[in-house]
Amino acid sequence: MKQVAVSNTAELFFSLFNIFTILAILVGTFVLGLMAYLVLRFRETASSPEPEDAPKLGQLPAPRGKLRTVVISVVLSTIILGVLVVGTFSAIDQINTPPQVCAQTPSPCLTVQVEAGRFFWNVTYPGGREDTNLLVVPKGTTVILKVTSLDVFHSFGIEDFRIKTDAIPGRINTIWFVANEAGDYLIRCFELCGTGHAAMIGTLQVVEPGSFQSCGAGC
Ligand code: CUA
Numbered sequence: 001m002k003q004v005a006v007s008n009t010a011e012l013f014f015s016l017f018n019i020f021t022i023l024a025i026l027v028g029t030f031v032l033g034l035m036a037y038l039v040l041r042f043r044e045t046a047s048s049p050e051p052e053d054a055p056k057l058g059q060l061p062a063p064r065g066k067l068r069t070v071v072i073s074v075v076l077s078t079i080i081l082g083v084l085v086v087g088t089f090s091a092i093d094q095i096n097t098p099p100q101v102c103a104q105t106p107s108p109c110l111t112v113q114v115e116a117g118r119f120f121w122n123v124t125y126p127g128g129r130e131d132t133n134l135l136v137v138p139k140g141t142t143v144i145l146k147v148t149s150l151d152v153f154h155s156f157g158i159e160d161f162r163i164k165t166d167a168i169p170g171r172i173n174t175i176w177f178v179a180n181e182a183g184d185y186l187i188r189c190f191e192l193c194g195t196g197h198a199a200m201i202g203t204l205q206v207v208e209p210g211s212f213q214s215c216g217a218g219c
Contacts, residue, residue: 006160006185008178009095013162016091023080095163098144098176109142109176116147116154116167119196121187133202135187137179138212144176155190158204164190179206 005011055061102109112135115122123135137143147156149167157164158177165173189200 004180006179006181006183007162008180009161009163012091012094016087019087020084023084027080095175095177096165096173098174099142102142102144102176109144110137111144111146112137114145114147114156114167115150116156116189116193116200117150118152118194119189119200121156121200121202122150133187134205135202136205136207136212138209139179139182139206140209141212142176142178144174147173147175152193153191154193154200157188157190158185159188160185161204166191179204182206182208 005014053062053064098109101107102111111126113124114135115124121133121135122130123132124130145156145165147165147167148171149169151169153169154167155164156167156175161177161179163175163177165175167173183206185204185206187202187204189197191197193200
């Protein structure tokens with residue numbers, strides 16, 4: 001049974017992680033398999049002659065190997081790395097770019113301002129309600145976070161959702177997510193920002209849409 005990830009961003013992360021893992025297993029299996037085959041197939045026996053192109057002291061080694069092999073391995077590596085690079089950057093781009101539908105008015109998405117300070121997180125909901133170290137959002141809604149800092153560099157991250165963005169004074173960084181499961185999740189600072197850095201934690205509370213409507217962000 002396929003396990004549902006706690007958020008769309010976690011889903012995105014795990015599919016990227018799977019691509020990396022599958023490619024690593026394929027490449028690793030191929031390389032180790034080929035090595036094992038070559039070691040066994042060309043192992044030295046008592047009757048093995050000295051190879052003609054064996055390096056001799058004081059002489060440059062003779063050119064060996066085939067151009068075709070080089071071309072194939074360079075092309076294959078380029079394709080594999082290309083998949084990983086494009087996959088990674090498109091995932092980053094997706095996390096930083098809120099969906100088009102959020103630009104509509106009224107917006108179906110919830111936009112929350114997040115201000116980092118030594119050593120707390122201030123959140124401001126639409127309408128002006130504020131809270132500290134607690135972010136309450138409804139399940140299933142697209143939540144956009146506008147992250148900035150009041151003092152030094154911080155980094156806002158929700159581990160379980162696999163998202164993180166820098167909180168920098170004078171700059172607003174955007175991340176967004178859709179939570180799939182109600183519950184409490186850890187918000188943590190990921191940039192060494194002073195003596196209280198380790199204690200700069202908050203809670204993301206994902207609630208059912210109904211209770212978010214009834215008690216607002218005060219649940
Ligand atoms: Cu804020 Cu570390």
